[in-house]
């Protein structure tokens with residue numbers, strides 16, 4: 568193959584937002600495949616807040632990306648050469664591709680083959696609503712949050728990939744849903760387009776009062792995506808028997824200093840709150856179940872999926888920063904090839 572392969576390698580661990588020195592763009596030959604291997608042309612890359620945690624010093628639920636390694640990321644691609652019947656040429660595959668044009672897979676290092684029934688969905692949907700993102704909202708909201716009819720559910724980062732789905736799922740269960748998002752445009756959008764009952768603009772000076780006004784009966788479920796001051800204000804309004812699905816703490820991902828515990832932590836004890844952190848990889852064996860249910864609700868028009876698409880391989884580093892500046896609505900993906 569005459570084409571070249573580009574990859575972004577981690578050059579240094581950033582402090583704060585990633586910058587021009589964080590990655591190096593390297594170009595080399597397209598990898599050759601051996602026995603039992605297949606070559607994937609990566610076409611779409613999922614941009615996730617956790618990408619930032621993977622390039623820090625500290626291990627998370629996965630080891631840190633090492634200096635010189637290709638940046639780890641989820642993506643979607645097509646098998647273009649194969650010595651493995653499990654990955655035939657033309658198959659669409661989804662999983663950890665990394666920030667690279669081409670990657671080599673095998674039975675020991677597989678990607679999931681997208682079933683024919685799902686192949687017609689837009690790529691951003693396969694990485695979003697019908698991928699890891701939708702599954703995170705599904706298991707976090709329905710199995711940990713367990714919203715019931717009439718309860719008040721709060722979702723932070725509500726206009727983002729996971730938050731948009733989590734809020735809509737709570738609405739499907741008959742709850743009153745309040746989303747927390749940055750800016751009047753996003754707040755109006757989650758109410759008018761996604762059917763949230765109310766929104767709190769955490770960038771407004773009076774956001775604490777907005778939260779009180781939007782949750783007059785307290786809060787029964789917190790789908791927590793943000794942490795920090797926003798989480799603390801939500802915790803302070805948790806009702807007896809409330810549940811917290813601790814999904815993410817994005818407000819701290821660019822900050823190496825460890826946040827102190829919420830000052831209202833005693834409320835969790837006094838109000839017998841159940842808080843459960845979760846990592847979606849633990850539910851991998853049940854993705855099929857979630858995706859079948861989510862696709863059904865999408866087909867019935869009961870769930871809407873939104874995406875922000877950035878074009879071009881060279882825009883990958885900047886796309887990651889977009890998440891921390893609130894420059895995405897719904898799922899953020901980068902298209903790197905047709």
Ligand SMILES: NC(=O)c1ccc[n+]([C@@H]2O[C@H](COP(=O)([O-])OP(=O)(O)OC[C@H]3O[C@@H](n4cnc5c(N)ncnc54)[C@H](OP(=O)(O)O)[C@@H]3O)[C@@H](O)[C@H]2O)c1
Pocket residue numbers: 614615616617699700703724725726727728729730747748749750753769792793797813814815816817818819845846847848889890891892893894895896897898899
């Ligand atoms: N536990 C798991 O397995 C799992 C899986 C997937 C995702 N997650 C977590 O879920 C959360 C959402 O992920 P996502 O993929 O859906 O990303 P996303 O919500 O699409 O994008 C991040 C959004 O977070 C908001 N944000 C960024 N910095 C913030 C800050 N300092 N304070 C308040 N809001 C801030 C921004 O929206 P605004 O414009 O509203 O500020 C931004 O659009 C993240 O914490 C992520 O780590 C966890």
